[in-house]
Structure formats: C-alpha cells, structure tokens
Amino acid sequence: MNNLSVTVNNISKSYPNALALDNVSFDVKKSELFGIIGPDGGGKTSLFRILTTLLLPDSGTATLEGLDCVKDYKKIRNLIGYMPGRFSLYQDLSVEENLKFFATIFGTTIEENYDLIKDIYQQIEPFKTRPAGKLSGGMKQKLALSCAMIHKPEVLILDEPTTGVDAVSRKEFWEMLKRLNLAGITILVSTPYMDEAILCDRVALIQGGKILSTDTPQNIVNTFGKILFSVKTNNIHKLMNDLNEWSNTGSAYLFGQQIHLTLSNESLNEKDIIDYLTQKESSDIKVEKIKAGIEDTFMSLMTKQHHE
Amino acid sequence: MNNKAVITVKNLYKRFGNFVANDNLNFEVYEGEIFGFLGANGAGKTTAMKILCGLSKPSSGEISVAGFDAYKDTEKIKKSIGYMSQKFSLYEDLTIVENIMFYGGIYGMSIDDIKIRTEQLLQKLELTEIKDNLIKDLPIGWRQKLAFSVAIFHQPKIVFLDEPTGGVDPITRRQFWNLIYEAAQDGITIFVTTHYMDEAEYCNRVSIMVDGKIAALDTPEGLMKTYDAMNMEEVFLKLARA
Structure with a gap:
C-alpha cells in the first residue's frame, strides 16, 4: 500500500438523468504520471471531483496519500493541486495577484516555492500585471498550472488541461508535465486526445462511466489482438x-x-x-x-x- | 467540387490598436469544398472567421462571402451561412423539435417550410419517436448529428464548423466526418477548424495560420510533400514552431 498515491475502489456516482461512474476502480502509484483517457461524458470530471473532495460518491471509497476522500477532506485539500477543466482563476485579478492569492490561501509565499514553478511562470512573468481574463489560451493554462503548483502539492490533478489547445501548445504542456513528474510529483491527468496516452506511464481508458482497461500504453495496445x-x-x-x-x-x-x-x-x-x-x-x-x-x-x- | 469561389479574401487586414490579428490574408474557398482552417491558438483564426461570418468588420481588404460584401452586406451573409461549434450548438433545455424549429425561425424560414422540413429531418435522422425529448438527454453521437443538421437546416451555401469534434469519442468523430462528406457532395461548402491533425487530412485543402498570416495553403498531400512530412501533425509542428 505504501507506494500507492491514489486508490479508487468501486466508485459509483449517478445524477438524476445519468450514471456518471459505474463501479470504477484503479490505483495510481507514487510519482507516476497517470492518464485518464476518454471522450466527454465519460465520467472523467465526476471522478476528479470526487478525488479532490468536491463531490461525494454514491458508493465505493477513494484514498489519496493514504487519506480518505470523504472523512479526511480537509487534509487532502492541502496535499493536492487541482486544475479544473474550466478556467477557474480570478479574471479581474492580475497574473501576479492570482498567484499570490493561491499561495496565501495555502499558507505559503511565491518566493518559498518559486523554484518549482520557475520554468512555467517565467514564460508569463513579463505579463504579470495583466488581468488573467485578458491572457491568451496558452498563457491562461500556464498560469492555472502555476497556481495549482504554488503550495508544492504531493499530487497534481489536471482535468483536461489540453482540451481546445493546438498541437504545438499541447506538446509543450506535456513537456512541462514530464519535468514536474521527474521532480517526483504524482500526476493524474485526463484528456480526450488518444495520442496523449503514450506520454503517460500508465493509463485508464474510460467511456460511459466504465473503465475499459488500465495498464501501460504498450500493454493496452498489445491487447488489440487482431491483425x-x-x-x-x-x-x-x-x-x-x-x-x-x-x-x-x-x-x-x-x-x-x-x-x-x-x-x-x-x-x-x-x-x-x-x-x-x-x-x-x-x-x-x-x-x-x-x-x-x-x-x-x-x-x-x-x-x-x-x-x- | 468545382472552381467557383464562394469565399474570396483579398488583402484582408484586421487591426486591434497596434496589434495586427489578420495580416494580409489572401485565399479563395470553392463551392462544395471541404476547407480546413488551421493554426495555433492566438494565430488569428477566430478573428478571420468572425469576419467571414459577418460578425466583425475587416480593417481593410476585399472580402466576399456567398456573393455578399463583408462590409455592407453582413446581414445577408449571416442568412447565407450555417455555424456550429462543439462549445455551442443546441439548447440543452429545449426538445429536439423545439431546437429545429427555433433555428428555422431565426433564419427566417416560413412556418410552412419549417413544418415540412422538420418532419423530413426527423425522419432522416430517425428521431421522430423521441422528438419531444430534451437535448441534454440525447447521447453525444445523436446530438452531434442533430447539431450539424440544424446548422444546415436553412440550406446555406456555406457552413462554418468551429472545432466541431472537440472531446468527442473516436467513433462518433469519424461518423461526423461522414456527414461532412455527404453535405459537401450536396454542394455545401465546408469551412472547418480542428485541433485533430488526422482530420486535417480529410479536407480538400488546408490553410495554416501563423502569427496572423497564412503560412501555407495547399492540399494535404501537397503540404506533406512541401514540408517533407509523414503526416499533417508534422507539417503543423514544423510551421507553427518555426
């Protein structure tokens, strides 16, 4: 159990008109770059909202760094960095104000963890007085990642960070993730782009609330089984x-x-x-x-x- | 597809203050063509598309869409085109039939015409039995089909598809492209943006914007040859990272 960062055991969640998650189980190891791959409506966001303690499952359990996602929600919130699918920063605060705000909430300062975000934040630092709402898509994404990282989380949870992003920026974003991952941060990331699966250590393919398969990308394609x-x-x-x-x-x-x-x-x-x-x-x-x-x-x- | 231009763009400039979002664009789109409009985020695609849809005026240049002038005849342009994007297409709290009738109404079709063509469309899509279901209860594949059909319900000359397949599962995505082909074969011109580079290869011709300019425009085969690339993803990376 010690080398597991995230465990998901038989989680189900339904809404009045839809079954979002149907008995979902998988584990993420410490320092792993783990991808949840699947189209919209597959259940990715519900799953991430449960793991980030923002939503209660109907049944099943989930743990993060050994803590229970329902009971220990306050502790978990300090351990994770979460980048939701929708741009969730304060549009009328400047780049620097947003970052400062997130650092303060988590009881830290920009200076204390600057090294961790330096690579990413430097790219937007020239625009630090600009309101976040006035940034381009790529820059918003970099700011959101910086804000999610500023308190040095153990686990980074990114919900579709590359949706609607062009092929070049997607590539750059994954290069950033790889660097953070090599620094020892566990990363759980979701994406509808199938080609991003090969950039992960292991992936879970999800569709219609069910996990189709969990394994390394290589092992998954090995199961194709037909000529x-x-x-x-x-x-x-x-x-x-x-x-x-x-x-x-x-x-x-x-x-x-x-x-x-x-x-x-x-x-x-x-x-x-x-x-x-x-x-x-x-x-x-x-x-x-x-x-x-x-x-x-x-x-x-x-x-x-x-x-x- | 023939060589009759339905969109003509000559020396299009669009400036916001000192910033040049569209920097001397020149291209034509032909009747019945599937035209891919690619570019990195911030390259100026949305700005150009807004002008072509009659939603924004160019700073200078000669632009005609479906035979109408992009300065004077924006209302006529709007009536001659259809528009669909993944982010916004159908009203989720309206039923299937309400959505169809709403769009027909917006585009100024007569009530009789709307009634007849709604029946036809429901039959064609096999949705007659569930026509009173809300859009939000419809599976994504059907929703896609309906959204596209609604965008061409008023029989426009051109349909603009702005990232129509973002986040859609791989099978539905391919079924959607079959619909696009069918529409193109019926003579509707398709102007499409996408971040999926395999979809770029389904287009007759593709233009790639970089920093406000059209950096390349050719058939996918031609682009791959020119840039010595195996596929469109390589072409795109070579151009946009240069």
Missing part, C-alpha cells in the same frame, strides 16, 4: 464505401488518408484485400500490416463493450 492493415488508394471515399460493403471487413476506420482495417476472416491476407479492391476498380492500392495504436484499441474496446 491490423493500413489500406490506401487514390480515392479514400470510394475505398471506405467498398470496405464497408465487403463481407470480410471486421472494422474499417479512417485515419487521415488511410483506412485501418481488420478482417472478420483472419485467414485472409494482404493479397486478398488487394484482389478485392482491384476487382472494385481501385488504383494505387497500398496495403500493409501495421501495429495498433491507442485509438485503434479504444475503438475496438468501445464496440466490444457495446455488444456485451
């Missing part, structure tokens, strides 16, 4: 239609300019696919076996869950 082909022709729309009509198609999903295809009959191979598409008068046909990624695996698990 996956990447198929390309000169006309992707026609290709999609042709594959959807084919009796041997198991699944066919667009991935950029390719289609990722599994076959319901796994004794067939590349040649059979090429033969079928040639017969359909496609040209520039390219078929190759590829390794499944997190998004392939997520969709496969989603459809399995659907059929159960």
